[in-house]
Amino acid sequence: MIAGTIAPDLASLYEKLFVSGHGNAAALLRQRTCSGCTITLTGSDLESVRSSAADEVLFCPDCGAILVRTEESGI
Numbered sequence: 001m002i003a004g005t006i007a008p009d010l011a012s013l014y015e016k017l018f019v020s021g022h023g024n025a026a027a028l029l030r031q032r033t034c035s036g037c038t039i040t041l042t043g044s045d046l047e048s049v050r051s052s053a054a055d056e057v058l059f060c061p062d063c064g065a066i067l068v069r070t071e072e073s074g075i
Ligand SMILES: [Zn+2]
Pocket: 027, 034, 035, 036, 037, 038, 039, 060, 061, 062, 063, 064, 065
């Protein structure tokens, strides 16, 4: 991520979501879509998200970002 190319409030949100030591930024999962790479989860990827515990850390199968589930995740 390059600082200065996105809005400051969004940047601070990403900083809060960033998990140190892993190297991947976090992305919100909205409407079954990764906000990092805009891929829509389908099939087995969607199933694995659905069957995961709420506190389990999930990764986007495409861009590797940590998927943060919200009430808008659509899962
Ligand atoms: Zn992604």
